[in-house]
Amino acid sequence: MPDLRKVDVQFIKGVGPSRARLLREELKINSVYDLLHHFPSQYVDRQHIYPISSFSGEMPSVQVRGRFLNFTTAGEGAKMRLVGLFTDGTGTMEVVWFRRIKAIREAYLPGTEYVLFGKPQEFNGHWSMAHPEVDKTETAEASRGLRGVYPLTERLRNCSVSSRTIFQWVQTALNVYASSIHETLPAEIISRYRLVEVADAIRWVHNPPDNNSLQHARERLKFEELFYLQLKIHLYSSHRSASVSGRLFPRIGLFFNGFYSQTLPFPLTGAQKRVMHEIRSDLGSGRQMNRLLQGDVGSGKTVVAFMAMLIAIDNGTQACIMAPTEILATQHYEALRNLGAPIGINIRLLTGSTRKKERDDIDRQLADGSLHILVGTHAVIEDRVKFRDLGLVVIDEQHRFGVMQRARLWGKNLRPPHVLVMTATPIPRTLAMTLYGDLDVSVIDELPPGRKPIATLLRYEDQRMSVLQAVGRQLAIGRQAYIVFPLIQENEKVDLRSLEEGYDFVREAFPNYNVVMVHGRMKPAEKDHQMRLFAEKKAHIMVATTVIEVGVNVPNASVMVIENSERFGLSQLHQLRGRVGRGADQSYCILMTKRKIASETRKRLELMTSTTDGFLIAEADLKMRGPGDIEGTMQSGIPLDLHIANLATDGQLVQTARTEVQNILEKDPTLSLPANGMLLPNLAALFPPTADLSRIS
Ligand code: ADP
Numbered sequence: 001m002p003d004l005r006k007v008d009v010q011f012i013k014g015v016g017p018s019r020a021r022l023l024r025e026e027l028k029i030n031s032v033y034d035l036l037h038h039f040p041s042q043y044v045d046r047q048h049i050y051p052i053s054s055f056s057g058e059m060p061s062v063q064v065r066g067r068f069l070n071f072t073t074a075g076e077g078a079k080m081r082l083v084g085l086f087t088d089g090t091g092t093m094e095v096v097w098f099r100r101i102k103a104i105r106e107a108y109l110p111g112t113e114y115v116l117f118g119k120p121q122e123f124n125g126h127w128s129m130a131h132p133e134v135d136k137t138e139t140a141e142a143s144r145g146l147r148g149v150y151p152l153t154e155r156l157r158n159c160s161v162s163s164r165t166i167f168q169w170v171q172t173a174l175n176v177y178a179s180s181i182h183e184t185l186p187a188e189i190i191s192r193y194r195l196v197e198v199a200d201a202i203r204w205v206h207n208p209p210d211n212n213s214l215q216h217a218r219e220r221l222k223f224e225e226l227f228y229l230q231l232k233i234h235l236y237s238s239h240r241s242a243s244v245s246g247r248l249f250p251r252i253g254l255f256f257n258g259f260y261s262q263t264l265p266f267p268l269t270g271a272q273k274r275v276m277h278e279i280r281s282d283l284g285s286g287r288q289m290n291r292l293l294q295g296d297v298g299s300g301k302t303v304v305a306f307m308a309m310l311i312a313i314d315n316g317t318q319a320c321i322m323a324p325t326e327i328l329a330t331q332h333y334e335a336l337r338n339l340g341a342p343i344g345i346n347i348r349l350l351t352g353s354t355r356k357k358e359r360d361d362i363d364r365q366l367a368d369g370s371l372h373i374l375v376g377t378h379a380v381i382e383d384r385v386k387f388r389d390l391g392l393v394v395i396d397e398q399h400r401f402g403v404m405q406r407a408r409l410w411g412k413n414l415r416p417p418h419v420l421v422m423t424a425t426p427i428p429r430t431l432a433m434t435l436y437g438d439l440d441v442s443v444i445d446e447l448p449p450g451r452k453p454i455a456t457l458l459r460y461e462d463q464r465m466s467v468l469q470a471v472g473r474q475l476a477i478g479r480q481a482y483i484v485f486p487l488i489q490e491n492e493k494v495d496l497r498s499l500e501e502g503y504d505f506v507r508e509a510f511p512n513y514n515v516v517m518v519h520g521r522m523k524p525a526e527k528d529h530q531m532r533l534f535a536e537k538k539a540h541i542m543v544a545t546t547v548i549e550v551g552v553n554v555p556n557a558s559v560m561v562i563e564n565s566e567r568f569g570l571s572q573l574h575q576l577r578g579r580v581g582r583g584a585d586q587s588y589c590i591l592m593t594k595r596k597i598a599s600e601t602r603k604r605l606e607l608m609t610s611t612t613d614g615f616l617i618a619e620a621d622l623k624m625r626g627p628g629d630i631e632g633t634m635q636s637g638i639p640l641d642l643h644i645a646n647l648a649t650d651g652q653l654v655q656t657a658r659t660e661v662q663n664i665l666e667k668d669p670t671l672s673l674p675a676n677g678m679l680l681p682n683l684a685a686l687f688p689p690t691a692d693l694s695r696i697s
C-alpha cells in the first residue's frame with residue numbers, strides 16, 4: 001500500500017503539474033494525503049429541492065429543479081449579461097450571468113432538466129439567481145445531501161479552481177486510494193470513545209451521508225489532531241526533564257521563615273498560598289521547575305515570586321528577575337527592596353542606563369555571591385553578567401521576550417536554573433494547555449481583599465463634555481488620569497497626528513494641569529522621562545498609545561479614558577484598564593465610541609462594562625478572534641493553524657486528548673508497544689523537524 005504522504009498530488013487525474021504547483025503554493029497541498037486533509041470549512045444543503053413559489057427573501061442558497069425556457073442577452077460591452085428564463089412549474093425566475101457568457105450559452109440547453117443551486121433574490125417582484133451552480137438532474141441526484149464548501153484563495157478562483165473542482169479531485173483521490181488510508185489512533189482509544197475509523201471519517205467529511213455522520217467524522221478528526229499536538233508537547237517536555245536534572249532546594253531557611261513570620265505585610269490570599277505550595281513542591285522535587293504563573297493585574301504575583309526567590313537564596317544560590325522595560329524593572333526593584341531590605345536581602349538593579357561604576361560593583365557582588373537578587377531588563381542577559389550560582393530565574397510578562405533571549409538566561413549556569421514565568425495576560429485554560437503544555441500552570445484567581453472593582457462606562461462622542469467634567473472632578477481631588485488613543489497601524493504618520501491632536505485638545509481642555517504624552521515612536525529615554533513625570537505626580541494627565549499597557553504603576557491614577565475603544569481587542573482593553581484601580585479608591589474606565597457601531601462591537605464593549613474578570617474576557621476574546629490573534633502565540637512555536645480543531649471551542653476535546661496522551665505515556669513511555677506502533681511515525685510526519693517546538697523555558 002502506498003504511503004499517501006509520498007504520492008504527489010499532481011498524479012490525481014485532472015490535477016497535473018501546473019495545478020499541483022498552484023495547490024502547493026496556495027493551500028500547502030503537496031501530497032494526496034494533504035488533499036484528503038483539506039477539509040470543507042462549511043456545508044450547504046443539497047438535500048432538498050425548493051419550489052420557486054416558496055422562495056422568500058431570507059433564504060440561503062437553495063436547489064431548484066426545472067427547465068430553461070429561453071436565453072437572451074442584455075446590455076453591451078463590459079456590462080453585457082446573459083439572462084435565462086427558468087421555470088419549475090410553480091413559478092419562473094431569471095437566471096443571470098455576467099461572465100463566461102458565450103460558454104454558458106453553449107453549455108445549457110432549453111428544455112433539458114437541470115438542478116440549480118444558488119441564492120434567490122427579489123427585484124421588483126421578480127425572483128432571480130446570479131451565477132448558480134448548474135447540474136444535470138442525474139449528476140445532482142448522485143451527489144445529494146450535504147455538500148462541502150472548500151476553502152479557496154483568490155488566485156485559485158482566478159485560475160478557475162472552484163470548490164467543485166477540489167471536490168472532484170477529492171472524489172478521484174478517494175476512489176483510487178481509500179484503501180490506503182491507515183488508522184492513526186490506537187484501537188483502544190477508538191473503542192473507548194466510539195470514534196469513527198479514520199477511513200470513514202475522511203470519506204464522510206468530504207461526502208457526508210447525513211448530518212449525524214458528519215458530526216461524528218469531524219469529532220474524530222479533531223480528536224486526532226489534538227491528540228498528536230498533545231503527544232508532541234508531552235514528548236518534548238519529558239525529553240527535557242530527562243535531559244535536564246533540576247537542582248534540589250530542600251531547605252526552607254532563615255530568609256523565608258523570617259520573612260513569612262515577621263515581615264510579610266499582609267496575610268496571603270488563599271490563591272497565593274496555593275501557588276506558593278506548588279512552587280515549593282517543584283523546588284523540592286529534584287526536577288527543574290518550569291512554571292507559568294498567571295494572575296490578573298493586581299493579584300499579587302510579586303510577593304509570590306519574591307518568596308520563591310527566598311527559597312533559592314536559603315539554599316545558597318542567587319535569583320534574577322527580568323522585566324521587559326526599564327520602568328517595569330525599576331518598579332520591581334523598588335517593590336522587592338521594600339520587601340527584602342528589612343531581612344537583609346541584597347538586591348540590585350541593572351538596566352541599560354546603569355553607570356559603569358555601579359555595574360562594576362554589581363559584577364563583583366554577582367561573582368562573589370554577596371548579591372542575592374538581580375533585577376533588570378535585557379541587560380541581565382548580556383554575556384558579561386556572570387552569577388556565582390544562579391538558582392532561580394523569574395521572567396515577567398514573558399510574551400515580550402523572544403525565545404532566544406530566554407535561552408540565553410538559561411545558559412548562564414552549568415546547571416540550569418529553575419524558571420518561573422509570570423504573566424498578567426490571562427490565557428484561557430484550553431489555550432494554555434496547548435501553548436504552554438510543557439509548562440506547569442499556576443493561577444492566582446483571587447484579588448487581595450478590599451479592592452474596589454473598576455467602574456467601566458460606555459460613552460459616546462456626543463457625551464464628551466460630561467466625560468471631560470468627570471475627569472476634571474478626579475483631577476480636582478488630586479487624582480491623575482490616562483487618555484489612551486488606539487494605533488491604526490496602517491499609517492504611523494496619521495496615528496501620530498491624531499495622538500498629537502488629542503494631546504493639544506486635552507491641554508486646552510485642562511489648562512490648569514500638566515499633560516505628558518508618550519508613544520512607541522519616542523526614544524526610550526524621552527519616554528521614560530515623561531512617564532517618570534507622571535509617576536512623580538509632576539504631570540496630572542498622560543496622553544498615550546498602548547505603550548502604557550504594561551508596566552506603569554501609578555496607584556494615584558484613578559481614571560482612564562479610552563478613545564475609539566471599538567478599535568481595541570477585549571484582552572487589550574482589559575490590560576489597559578488594569579492601569580487604574582491600583583489604589584484603594586474607586587477608579588473609572590471610560591470607553592469612548594461612536595453612536596453608530598456594529599452590534600457585535602457593542603456587545604464586546606458591553607462585556608467590558610459588565611465584568612472585570614480577566615479570564616472571562618480572555619475566553620470571549622478567544623472565541624471572537626480565534627487563537628491566532630492572542631498576543632504572544634506567534635512566538636510559541638506551536639502551529640496554531642490547526643486543520644479542523646479549534647482551540648477556542650473544542651476545549652473538552654483538548655482535555656480528553658491530553659488525558660489520553662498522559663495515560664498512554666504513563667504505560668508506554670517509549671511508545672514501543674505494538675498497539676502504539678503507529679504513533680511515532682505519524683508524529684514525525686505531522687511535525688517534521690523544521691516545525692519543531694523551539695521553546696526554551
Ligand atoms: P501583580 O500581580 O499585578 O504583579 P502586585 O504583586 O504588584 O500585583 O500586587 C499588587 C498590590 O497588591 C501590591 O501593592 C501588593 O503589595 C498588594 N498585595 C499583594 N498581595 C496582597 C495580599 N495578600 N493582601 C493585600 N495586599 C496584597
Ligand code: MG
Binds near residue numbers: 301302
Ligand atoms: Mg506585577
